[in-house]
Amino acid sequence: MLKEFKSTLLKVIHLRSIIGYNGLVYALKKTPLIGKILPDKLYSTMFLKVIYWVFHVIVEVFKLFIGKIAGLGLIYLFSFFLTNLYIDDGMVPGASKASLFASFALLFFMLYAVCGLLLRRSVFSWTTDKEYMVFMLRMNARKLNYTLFIYDLAKLVIGYLIAGIIGAIVGAPFWLWLGMPVLAVLIKLFGTGFQAFRLRQRRKRNKILKLNVTGKIILFTLMLMVLPLVIMLVANGYYIPLPVMLGVAGIMALLGVWGYIQCDKFDSIHHRRVLHDNIGRNEMAAYTSKPDSTKNFKKLKANGSVNENKKGFEYLNALFLKRHSAMIVAKPIVFTVIIFVIMGLIIAEFIYLYYQRFGADNCLNMVGNNILNMILFRQYEDELLPFVADSGGVFFRWLAQSHLLVMLMPIAIADNTFKSTQAMYINCDNCLMTFSFFKQREKIIKLFDIRFKQMIKIHLAPAIASGMFANLILFYTGGQDFPFQYLLSIVVCILLSVCYSLIWLAMYYLFQPFTTTVNVKSGIYNVTRIIVSCVLTVIVFIPSNTFVLTLVMLVFTAVFIFIMRKLVYKHAPKTWKVKS
Amino acid sequence: MEFVISHLVKSYGSKQVLKDVDFVFEEGRIYGLLGRNGSGKTTFFNCINSDIDINSGEFYFRDEGGEKTPVMPEDIGYLVSTPTVPEFMTGREFLKFFIEVHEEIKPDKTIDEYFDYMMVPEDDRDRLLKDYSHGTKNKMQMLLNIIASPKLMLLDEPLTSLDVIIAEEMKNVIRNQKQGRITIFSTHLLDVAVDLCDEIVLLHNGRLEPIDKSNLGNADFKEKIIAALKDQDDA
Numbered sequence: 001m002l003k004e005f006k007s008t009l010l011k012v013i014h015l016r017s018i019i020g021y022n023g024l025v026y027a028l029k030k031t032p033l034i035g036k037i038l039p040d041k042l043y044s045t046m047f048l049k050v051i052y053w054v055f056h057v058i059v060e061v062f063k064l065f066i067g068k069i070a071g072l073g074l075i076y077l078f079s080f081f082l083t084n085l086y087i088d089d090g091m092v093p094g095a096s097k098a099s100l101f102a103s104f105a106l107l108f109f110m111l112y113a114v115c116g117l118l119l120r121r122s123v124f125s126w127t128t129d130k131e132y133m134v135f136m137l138r139m140n141a142r143k144l145n146y147t148l149f150i151y152d153l154a155k156l157v158i159g160y161l162i163a164g165i166i167g168a169i170v171g172a173p174f175w176l177w178l179g180m181p182v183l184a185v186l187i188k189l190f191g192t193g194f195q196a197f198r199l200r201q202r203r204k205r206n207k208i209l210k211l212n213v214t215g216k217i218i219l220f221t222l223m224l225m226v227l228p229l230v231i232m233l234v235a236n237g238y239y240i241p242l243p244v245m246l247g248v249a250g251i252m253a254l255l256g257v258w259g260y261i262q263c264d265k266f267d268s269i270h271h272r273r274v275l276h277d278n279i280g281r282n283e284m285a286a287y288t289s290k291p292d293s294t295k296n297f298k299k300l301k302a303n304g305s306v307n308e309n310k311k312g313f314e315y316l317n318a319l320f321l322k323r324h325s326a327m328i329v330a331k332p333i334v335f336t337v338i339i340f341v342i343m344g345l346i347i348a349e350f351i352y353l354y355y356q357r358f359g360a361d362n363c364l365n366m367v368g369n370n371i372l373n374m375i376l377f378r379q380y381e382d383e384l385l386p387f388v389a390d391s392g393g394v395f396f397r398w399l400a401q402s403h404l405l406v407m408l409m410p411i412a413i414a415d416n417t418f419k420s421t422q423a424m425y426i427n428c429d430n431c432l433m434t435f436s437f438f439k440q441r442e443k444i445i446k447l448f449d450i451r452f453k454q455m456i457k458i459h460l461a462p463a464i465a466s467g468m469f470a471n472l473i474l475f476y477t478g479g480q481d482f483p484f485q486y487l488l489s490i491v492v493c494i495l496l497s498v499c500y501s502l503i504w505l506a507m508y509y510l511f512q513p514f515t516t517t518v519n520v521k522s523g524i525y526n527v528t529r530i531i532v533s534c535v536l537t538v539i540v541f542i543p544s545n546t547f548v549l550t551l552v553m554l555v556f557t558a559v560f561i562f563i564m565r566k567l568v569y570k571h572a573p574k575t576w577k578v579k580s
Numbered sequence: 581m582e583f584v585i586s587h588l589v590k591s592y593g594s595k596q597v598l599k600d601v602d603f604v605f606e607e608g609r610i611y612g613l614l615g616r617n618g619s620g621k622t623t624f625f626n627c628i629n630s631d632i633d634i635n636s637g638e639f640y641f642r643d644e645g646g647e648k649t650p651v652m653p654e655d656i657g658y659l660v661s662t663p664t665v666p667e668f669m670t671g672r673e674f675l676k677f678f679i680e681v682h683e684e685i686k687p688d689k690t691i692d693e694y695f696d697y698m699m700v701p702e703d704d705r706d707r708l709l710k711d712y713s714h715g716t717k718n719k720m721q722m723l724l725n726i727i728a729s730p731k732l733m734l735l736d737e738p739l740t741s742l743d744v745i746i747a748e749e750m751k752n753v754i755r756n757q758k759q760g761r762i763t764i765f766s767t768h769l770l771d772v773a774v775d776l777c778d779e780i781v782l783l784h785n786g787r788l789e790p791i792d793k794s795n796l797g798n799a800d801f802k803e804k805i806i807a808a809l810k811d812q813d814d815a
Contacts, residue, residue, distance in 0.1 A: 065703065214683060298666050300667060300708060300710060305673075311680045312677065312680040312681045313677075313681060315670075315673075315676070315677050315680065316666075316677050318667065319673055319677075320668060321671055323668035323669075324668065427666060427667050427668050428666045428668065429662060431664040431665050431666045431667070432666060434658055434660060434663075434664065434721075435658075435678075435728075436629070436652075436653035436654050436655070436656050436657070436658070436728075436730070437653070437654060437681060437728070439653050439809075440631075440653055440654065443681065577631055577632075578631070
């Protein structure tokens with residue numbers, strides 16, 4: 001049996017080292033500049049493999065020290081510190097130092113062990129090496145999983161026994177030193193056994209044997225909520241007597257035995273099925289450093305249809321929007337709601353302040369008058385005018401009066417054009433680019449126009465909300481400087497939003513920077529993006545009179561749309577291609 | 581009508597994939613473009629479809645009077661082995677959209693008749709394309725190209741990984757559609773090429789070379805092609 005264990009373990013270690021080394025070389029070869037210099041021979045260079053292997057062993061030992069030795073060592077030290085504190089302050093009359101120390105150590109250790117159980121990868125989890133071993137090399141999945149499990153338990157026992165030296169130095173009883181590793185093993189057995197039990201139940205109900213990650217997260221969150229309570233109780237002089245702690249440890253030990261029985265019942269077919277049902281590609285994704293992020297764009301449902309009057313690209317766009325509404329429209333809507341909530345809170349604060357000073361009747365009057373003032377583009381009027389002398393109020397008024405370009409910031413936050421272009425590419429354009437009609441100049445510009453209008457509509461609400469927010473500031477801090485300033489502020493925000501959406505949509509059409517995994521693969525796109533971001537940042541600080549700004553923005557937007565459409569019409573057919 | 585390729589060259593860095601492709605394809609025939617894995621079949625199609633830029637050479641249509649016509653995107657129908665379809669649409673919605681954007685097409689069938697023609701199962705027609713099987717996605721791709729009716733049809737291993745029934749159905753459709761257009765069918769499977777194509781063209785060492793069609797069907801034919809591919813590879 002030991003021979004079999006050793007043989008399996010050696011195979012796993014060997015395969016892991018190959019995967020690890022090749023993964024490292026692959027990642028290096030994918031690195032810009034360096035990658036081109038590195039030869040393919042690296043994959044077979046024995047010298048480097050040995051260096052990697054030595055490095056790998058060092059990492060394993062380091063992990064052992066950090067995870068096990070440091071963890072339990074700190075628990076011993078913390079228990080020692082608390083015990084001395086309790087004894088010195090006479091908080092637990094009659095309790096012996098050793099029993100108090102053991103009680104604290106057991107409490108913290110059990111919390112630590114359960115957290116570790118929830119955070120660590122399950123025995124049944126999928127890994128690349130396991131997949132190769134089981135499905136390609138035909139290894140028994142149970143034997144493989146339990147070999148790795150025993151290897152883990154062995155590391156745990158060694159680590160905790162070494163950590164026990166720290167315990168011995170600070171006065172831990174001998175039974176605790178030996179008992180902790182055993183308890184740790186039993187807790188792990190319980191955790192694994194419980195998973196085996198749950199998975200067997202699922203198999204009985206003919207369900208997929210998925211590992212329950214959500215359940216683990218919920219339990220871990222609960223544990224995090226319990227921890228402050230424990231710390232608070234301990235800080236206030238409470239402690240759990242040793243016999244109770246030993247009782248709990250005893251129950252955990254019994255559960256560990258139950259877990260062992262459950263693990264034993266979990267046969268190789270179960271192990272294989274769990275592995276199969278949990279196959280993922282997260283490890284390879286980690287090597288390539290460019291994970292496949294298309295998953296978020298694939299949550300589609302055939303919900304309803306669109307107006308039958310829409311034809312061709314109008315029909316395509318309407319369907320696209322309908323099936324991607326949560327992805328595309330949600331962000332601008334949430335932003336708009338937040339702006340309105342903030343505005344509501346500001347108005348409520350004004351009314352409350354007035355109510356406090358002048359009572360309900362006057363307050364009703366004031367609200368009525370000011371609603372009328374708002375509609376007639378006047379200024380806020382009451383006897384408080386609390387923001388007039390307020391430095392914050394003055395600052396915000398100064399922004400709304402003469403630095404309206406600052407509204408680019410909220411507009412940029414609310415804008416969802418970049419993500420929309422990703423969705424357009426991955427779920428629509430990527431496929432249609434294989435058809436010749438889709439690359440025709442006239443058709444490209446037609447769809448571009450439809451999408452541009454769509455983006456304007458989607459971002460209209462947050463743009464208007466941003467303009468209204470600027471107006472609310474003006475309203476409460478002295479009103480508008482010239483007739484129609486309120487109106488023009490909203491117009492400026494809308495124009496800013498139009499230009500902002502146009503930039504990202506046109507850039508998508510001009511560079512088509514996405515790969516089939518929606519990663520950006522275009523140097524020129526990235527450079528342009530940086531330049532655009534810098535220019536927009538500078539623009540935010542430019543002072544401007546709202547009236548002049550409106551005129552400038554009107555002209556600029558018209559010219560900008562004209563130029564961008566021309567560029568798209570001319571260049572997009574050349575770049576409108578699928579990038580692998 | 582003929583499709584003429586003249587001295588087409590395509591390189592990736594220092595690697596020359598298409599060295600000097602020179603060939604004339606005739607209307608109404610299915611050409612089996614045969615080559616080993618990695619021989620450049622997909623690159624060749626991508627060049628013709630203007631998905632990648634060529635280094636030199638040209639290609640065009642030539643009518644009976646010898647007049648040259650440039651190849652426009654709408655002249656080409658391109659079927660890839662792993663079809664990508666707009667996953668957010670149902671089959672019916674996609675077909676409706678496709679017919680509407682091709683204003684020049686006057687469909688002679690209703691959408692359901694087209695589905696029937698391509699043997700797309702009824703219960704699939706109103707499902708999202710993302711839920712279609714590989715075979716049905718292939719059929720959809722073929723159907724769209726039939727509707728568009730291009731002058732030049734490029735089929736890049738379209739029968740790969742299809743089941744026997746669907747592969748046979750697709751072959752029949754390709755045969756029925758060959759009149760009035762040039763069909764180039766790339767494959768690395770000799771049996772498929774022999775079974776389906778009127779002419780066989782080898783793509784090897786970056787060049788196109790015709791195989792004498794009079795031998796097509798001879799027992800020795802396959803062995804000759806294999807020998808030719810091996811020889812050229814070793815050369």
